[in-house]
Amino acid sequence: MSILSEIPQLMVYGVVEGSIITLGAIGLSLTYSILKFANFAHGDMMALGAFFCLTSLAVLRFLGLEDSPFDPLSFGFNMVAALIIAMALAAATAMILDRFLYRRFRRAGPIILLISSIGSAFILRNVIQFIWGPQPQYYFKAIQISQKVPGLGVRIKPDEFFIVGIAGVLVIFLHFFLTRTKTGKAMRATADNMDLAKVSGIDTERIILWTWAIGTALAAAGGVLAGIENKFITPQLGWHMLLSIFAAVILGGIGNPYGAMAGGMIIALSGEISTAFLSTAYKPAVAFIIMVAVLIVRPTGLFGNK
């Protein structure tokens, strides 16, 4: 088999991974755009979301809600319900963290916020490990075989359609939220110019809470989808993805959620496609070389305009 013939299959992997990275990257970009600091705890929020989902599944089972998998997926309605519950719980956690931690440091400036986010990253990861334990855990035991897609010469697991589909739906929801709702527009306005937003009577503290809630809910969804794709979750799940997520955000233009989407896809696709030519060990390096190359040409990232 020639190298080039592997590329379509690698692109499939890239799109699946890109969907997960994108969900993480959007939240990171949103919080950056409003609060102007890089939130290092974002990856651990993804892990927290993944574990909230695990517990929600257990609770749903405990409540006697029988779950028969949607054919051909390896899970059923309970997984969708648990995903939504996990997103809500993670969003609530982020809002609580903001009220008790970040809000106090906001006036101190971005560096203090950044450092406190590194602190909360460690705290979150250790709390996750304390509650759920360090060993890998599983949403479901069934192992899925990839199926051939007729005509395209690629193999895809049905669960991967679900991953890409959920990511797509969430991105579309976010787009409509940001462009069609008053709160969404106010969020973009606050990102543009917080002082002018205040002058216009926008309650920027409320907008900040919304930003945490939405960004973290998307991150939690990313964490759950990563758990479905990898078949297991560990407390380190998000931390390991954080570097790719940062690369995606910077590549796309920091602060721009649409840039984060594009960045996530480019980082994942370029990393996967490179494995046709290079050892898998170089995957992250290739993603970062692409990022650096783009930044040399466009220092503000693909969609950055400032």
Add this chain to the structure above:
Amino acid sequence: MHILGEVMSILDVSDIHSGYGETKIIRGVSITVEHGETVVVIGPNGAGKSTLLKTIFGLLRPAQGTVSLHGEDITGMSPEKIVRMGICYVPQVDNVFPSLTVLENLEMGAFIRKDDLGTSLREVYKRFPVLEDKKRIKAGKLSGGEQQMVAMGRALMLNPRVLLLDEPTAGLSPLLVQEMFQKIQEIKENGVSTLIVEQNAAEALKYADRGYVLAMGKNRYHDTGEKLLSNPEVGKLYLGA
């Protein structure tokens, strides 16, 4: 001070001392704006003109002095509250949301309103027809003059009782300066009281009912626009005549 029976000023700024941190840029400025008046504040750079507007609007907290809106003390209130009381403020720079469309900028101006914006939008478009043509364009892509119109339109979306304008003609071509003052005149005719801080002093005073000259953070002269224009001392020192 109001004597019983006298009509209250819509805006009354009394003996304000304010600035950034320990540095008090204005030290004892008093001005009033009556109903439907256009009042212009002029003065050299550093005289404290912008500081005055920011203090009125609650962006700076005065060390001393009071600001009242129609007799109600609003000193030290937050901008979010002051907007709700009917004062709108157009900053000198960064006064539009660049990544939002013109229409979205106007909608954000009316953020605190829960009713239908149709009538206000039509009024703003009537006053600034170019904004209707470009309503789907991002404000950051417009020219400086057009951005200034977006900024004014944003403030007018609340039908404010008092409009605070910080150098609305800064950086505009002479032709646009004229046009901007005509717009301000029209807005005044709609019953909005306007307080303008200006560099284009001579031009601004022509449209002003009254003017104040600030210097070194204090009131220097106060008269009708016309009289200030013909005052030789003001002319020599502040109008470059």
